[in-house]
Amino acid sequence: EPEVTQTPSHQVTQMGQEVILRCVPISNHLYFYWYRQILGQKVEFLVSFYNNEISEKSEIFDDQFSVERPDGSNFTLKIRSTKLEDSAMYFCASRQEIWDTQYFGPGTRLTVL
Amino acid sequence: QQQVKQSPQSLIVQKGGISIINCAYENTAFDYFPWYQQFPGKGPALLIAIRPDVSEKKEGRFTISFNKSAKQFSLHIMDSQPGDSATYFCAASKNNAGNMLTFGGGTRLMVKP
Numbered sequence: 001e002p003e004v005t006q007t008p009s010h011q012v013t014q015m016g017q018e019v020i021l022r023c024v025p026i027s028n029h030l031y032f033y034w035y036r037q038i039l040g041q042k043v044e045f046l047v048s049f050y051n052n053e054i055s056e057k058s059e060i061f062d063d064q065f066s067v068e069r070p071d072g073s074n075f076t077l078k079i080r081s082t083k084l085e086d087s088a089m090y091f092c093a094s095r096q097e098i099w100d101t102q103y104f105g106p107g108t109r110l111t112v113l
Numbered sequence: 114q115q116q117v118k119q120s121p122q123s124l125i126v127q128k129g130g131i132s133i134i135n136c137a138y139e140n141t142a143f144d145y146f147p148w149y150q151q152f153p154g155k156g157p158a159l160l161i162a163i164r165p166d167v168s169e170k171k172e173g174r175f176t177i178s179f180n181k182s183a184k185q186f187s188l189h190i191m192d193s194q195p196g197d198s199a200t201y202f203c204a205a206s207k208n209n210a211g212n213m214l215t216f217g218g219g220t221r222l223m224v225k226p
Binding site: 004031033035041042043044045048055056058091093095098099101102103104105106107 | 145147149154155156157158159162202204208212213214215216217218219
């Protein structure tokens with residue numbers, strides 16, 4: 001069964017450093033998402049992406065965040081200057097059609113020291 | 114108005130019992146209501162979902178009951194098993210290009226053998 005994959009599984013970085021989290025959505029999916037989950041808390045929406053542009057973004061997704069689909073398979077989330085409070089699990093999700101379910105990847109655990 | 118409220122935060126059920134988790138929403142524009150199951154260290158996985166044109170949907174041991182007028186929906190797990198022990202999240206979304214999922218706070222379910 002096709003699945004969303006994410007790399008790395010765990011990223012440790014120093015405060016102020018840039019990180020890029022990578023996702024490979026399911027191949028025929030058209031809509032892409034990033035969510036985050038701070039330890040023990042609920043999953044929070046960051047951004048949605050369709051047709052090579054951002055469709056919607058939350059208040060969390062400020063100027064320090066950016067997304068890109070550099071080729072036909074990868075979808076990336078960049079955090080330019082990480083803060084301690086960016087430490088969380090970051091989940092990528094994708095869906096095929098507007099009525100379809102969002103399928104989540106296994107997540108990248110980001111630890112900012 | 115974007116909130117989805119979920120209760121209880123934690124639930125302990127004996128094997129074979131019925132687990133019931135409730136959610137309430139405010140935004141009447143929501144028209145898709147999925148439930149996700151999450152095991153520790155994993156991404157959320159779709160369990161079952163419902164649209165507001167039906168009041169109930171059943172898949173195996175899992176049933177969603179939906180009350181549009183009350184803006185509430187619930188997950189029933191019949192014959193609960195220890196393998197069902199996980200965190201369950203309700204969510205809601207609108208049918209638009211962004212289609213972001215708004216998650217409830219989660220319920221940690223423990224099924225005792």
